[in-house]
Amino acid sequence: MPEFTLEQVAQHKTTSSCWVIIQNKVYDVTDFLFDHPGGGNVILRYAGQDATAAYVPIHPSDALDKNIPPEKHLGTLDSQSINRLKEVGKNKVQTRDELRVQEALKNKPPLQRIVNVEDMEEVAKKILPYKAMAYYSSAGDDSITHVENGRAFGRFFFHPRVMKPVSGSDTSTTILGYKSTIPVYISGAALATLGHPLGEANLTRGAYKTGIIQMVSTNSSLSYAQISAARLSPDQPIFFQLYKHVNDATAEKRIREVEGLGYKAIFLTVDALVPGNRELDIRAPHYLEDFENQGLPTQRKADEDQGETDRLGTAGGLVIKNDADMTWEKTIPWIRSITKLPIVIKGIQCVQDAVLACDAGCEGIVLSNHGGRQLEYSLPPIELLYKIRQQRPDVFERTEVYIDGAIRRGTDVVKALCMGARAVGLGRAFLYAQSAYGEAGVVHMVRILEREIRFGMQSLGVRNVRELVPQMVERVDWQAVSRAKL
Secondary structure (H helix, E strand, O other): OOEEHHHHOOEEEOOOEEEEEEOEEEEOOHHHHHOOOOOOHHHHOOOOOEEEEHHHHHHHOOOHHHHHHHHHHHEEOOOHHHHHHHHHHHHHOOOOOHHHHHHHOOOOOOOOOOOOOOHHHHHHHHOOOOOHHHHHOOOEEEOOOHHHHHHHHHHHEEEEOOOOOOOOOOEEEEEEEEEEEEOEEEOOOOOOOOOOOOOOOHHHHHHHHHHHEEEEEEOOOOOHHHHHHHHOOOOEEEEEEHHHHHHHHHHHHHHHHHHHOOOEEEEOOOOOOOOOOOOOHHHHHHHHHHHHOOOOOOOOOOOOOOOOOOOOOOHHHHHEEEEOOOOOOOOOHHHHHHOOEEEEEEEEEEHHHHHHHHHHHOOEEEEOOOOHHOOOOOOOOHHHHHHHHHHHHOHHHHOEEEEEEEOOOHHHHHHHOOOOOOOOOOOHHHHHHHHHHHHHHHHHHHHHHHHHHHHHHHHHOOOEEEOOHHEEEOOOOOOOOOOOOO
16 A cells, blocks of 8 residues: 655645545545545645544545545555654643633532432533533524523423322333333444543443343444444344435445344434524634633734634534435435434424424334524424424324434423423433443433433323323413523
């Protein structure tokens, strides 16, 4: 295999000849520049240079093999250049943000002190690099939908039944026929290695140890094969959250790959076809620039017109190649033609589409507005669940119904189940758990939720999830007091 020096690579830093170094290997990415989901400028920032630190945290290990033809894998750096890069790494001055994270990690509380989901989030936000925190926590526009997703649970109150035998209560259920110890699954969320080096593998192993099911994102930071291999048993079910690629051949290859790897269902995401306006994520580079340059004069004129800032952020580039022309009539039959896996539609936001998903024969639907990260003022999923129960209760007989978005307590889960949901998904919460405490954080999170769900069921007078019925909850037209930390 040919070897190159750093000087040779540095000569290729234009749109007509663009080389990059990733993990001491040299790639010609010229032809890929404008096919890159995040745009060519993202790559050009590292043209002729080592891009490893920027590339590895947000790309699965097989991404280069899938996207760059073999003839563009040019060779490796020579040993002298590799040693020079090592020396640069050793002498690199830590950024203010890296120093902040170091200090936060030293002061991280013992896992035992984490008593609820919000405790976990609070710790994670302190120890995460700012870019990761901004990506995980960002929401659309003014975060109104994100906030209302959680507030909406406060409009539903219980009618507990007393003098009912509740010892030995059973929190388990089935999701698409697969047993889960609690009616909760890990919802698909991208880029877990931004928060922890083991990323999605923490979620996989934590899910196995607690008996729940993990949904894997199309945009996971580990490869689909790595996540499948991380399972602690070949019988462990994992689901796949599919962002359908605009190119049918690419989408088909992806579906066939995960089916071959043992994934058990396709959750087709339909509520994030175009990049959302996630301003915290978009502003992250500017915040970090100002944070690192505290007290130093800016090199730019404040009133100089440089055009609008890059609005894709970390998230936008992940969805820019999504198929924006999917239809009930075309897309579902097409997926059926290439896989036998059950299809769940993730991102239902109105009663009419819930019915259409049933008409299309989908095995499940997820009522979701993408965690408030896409369309502002999309109805909170718990409110949509209530509307479906009132207007089209037949939906619950025709398909399995799940919800996600701002579930923070066992009572939230129980309310959803009372109104007909089979299970609920948590995405951010599990990202925060694995970021803060790795696999142990995932296990601890499930134990918290299991305890709270069991308490809620027993307090309502039921022994198993099948006994949770709509008569046990009432929607009120006033808002409960917001949650307060004690």
